[in-house]
Amino acid sequence: MKKINNVKYSILIPTYNKAKYLKYTLKSLLDLNYSSFELIISDDFSTDDTNKILSEINDSRVKIIKPPFKLTQTKNYEFILSHAQGEWITILGDDDGVLPDFFDQLDKYTKKYPDIEAIQTKPAIFYWENVEDLYGDRVCDYQNFRIKPKIKNSKISLLLALAGIANRIDLPMIYTTGLIKKNLVDRIKKKSNNFFFHSVIPDYYSMICILYETKKFLQINEPIFWVGVSNLSTGRGVKIYPDDTKNQEIVSNDYKFINPHLKLHIGVSSLLHKIGIASVYFFECVLNHPYLEKKWKSKIIKYLVYASSNINFHELFYKTRFRIKIKITRKEFLNEINLELKKNDLSKPIYLMFIYFLKIFNFYKKVIKFNTRMNNFIKKKISNSPIILVSHDRKKFPDFNICNNYIKKKLTKPIFIK
Numbered sequence: 001m002k003k004i005n006n007v008k009y010s011i012l013i014p015t016y017n018k019a020k021y022l023k024y025t026l027k028s029l030l031d032l033n034y035s036s037f038e039l040i041i042s043d044d045f046s047t048d049d050t051n052k053i054l055s056e057i058n059d060s061r062v063k064i065i066k067p068p069f070k071l072t073q074t075k076n077y078e079f080i081l082s083h084a085q086g087e088w089i090t091i092l093g094d095d096d097g098v099l100p101d102f103f104d105q106l107d108k109y110t111k112k113y114p115d116i117e118a119i120q121t122k123p124a125i126f127y128w129e130n131v132e133d134l135y136g137d138r139v140c141d142y143q144n145f146r147i148k149p150k151i152k153n154s155k156i157s158l159l160l161a162l163a164g165i166a167n168r169i170d171l172p173m174i175y176t177t178g179l180i181k182k183n184l185v186d187r188i189k190k191k192s193n194n195f196f197f198h199s200v201i202p203d204y205y206s207m208i209c210i211l212y213e214t215k216k217f218l219q220i221n222e223p224i225f226w227v228g229v230s231n232l233s234t235g236r237g238v239k240i241y242p243d244d245t246k247n248q249e250i251v252s253n254d255y256k257f258i259n260p261h262l263k264l265h266i267g268v269s270s271l272l273h274k275i276g277i278a279s280v281y282f283f284e285c286v287l288n289h290p291y292l293e294k295k296w297k298s299k300i301i302k303y304l305v306y307a308s309s310n311i312n313f314h315e316l317f318y319k320t321r322f323r324i325k326i327k328i329t330r331k332e333f334l335n336e337i338n339l340e341l342k343k344n345d346l347s348k349p350i351y352l353m354f355i356y357f358l359k360i361f362n363f364y365k366k367v368i369k370f371n372t373r374m375n376n377f378i379k380k381k382i383s384n385s386p387i388i389l390v391s392h393d394r395k396k397f398p399d400f401n402i403c404n405n406y407i408k409k410k411l412t413k414p415i416f417i418k
Helices: 019-030 050-055 073-081 102-112 154-162 182-191 202-213 248-254 270-275 278-288 299-319 330-343 348-382 400-410
Strands: 009-015 037-043 062-065 088-091 118-127 140-144 150-153 178-181 216-229 387-391
Touching: 009 019, 009 073, 019 037, 019 050, 019 216, 019 400, 037 050, 037 073, 073 088, 073 202, 088 182, 102 118, 102 216, 118 400, 140 216, 140 400, 150 154, 154 202, 154 216, 154 278, 154 299, 178 182, 178 202, 182 202, 202 278, 216 400, 270 278, 270 299, 270 330, 278 299, 299 330, 299 348, 330 348, 387 400
Parallel strands: 009 037, 009 088, 037 062, 118 216
Antiparallel strands: 088 178, 118 140, 118 178, 140 387, 150 216
């Protein structure tokens, strides 16, 4: 049994019926010889073997809690967040994990950048079984080129997110691949009616409120988290919308962690939202944010959102249609966009102009991305410092802890490449 001294990190795992993956998530953390963290697990009334797995844990770093009744995903996030005591906080998915150097890397960077309140990290990805329909037969993807960390401008990143240019994996959040300081959480809650989350999509909402509340964030270009992709992942469908919580007004008075106003904002088309377009997700979070400046909800922002939605939808429709979360035709999509333009009093010619300029910007982005891939390819061939583990062999790598054993042997003192 390992004792906690001062709690520097709070690792929060809200879980529901993912026992088959949760055991690997817990192992990736509890195998680490590090004491200054607390692992809080909120079991949202699981009906599988979750309770059995949790009952077998004998580690003082672990605290197991349970909400008073079944919650939605976002409400369980709010519930578990209210129990965190560490200086830094992250919510770890119950099919995700961490790398062997997780705490070592975080200690190094939090000491080097003491004024930073938010951290974004490059993901390593582990594909669990039965996701071949979307991702093929790849099992794991860990690529560490030892690239130096960067300080990023939060407001520029917020604008690029709404324009569909910044990817989700490039932005800081409180969920897997991101960490934020507790004092930032407290500051946001103080300005937000004592709730951190105000959208049905908690990870996207956390990005919006973090970017708005900070001036800068640290981008770590080395993987320290495993992002697990499973057939139970919420992001595979539209599981985020149902809310079976009864008597919300009574409940919210009895339990302070319940936000009774969690619902899709009326200013966003539910049809466009259910397609799975990032810029629409971001904009819905902006509209639900309780104290965001009006300029972030202006017509210019709406032009950016709908123009980028058009570009993103057509890329999905013609290249990876299986990634669209609902059945929808191109005609139905365009009709819905036209309705949104009309509802928001937006000019069709100006909207088309925004599409034109965003396509130019996206082309420039693709050129940069191609050059980055070529540079990484060259580094991989001529340098001994990168660590690469990309495999299609599930028998050899059945879970990310087996991958960790391989990576741990390869990890040495960092040699940064410019």
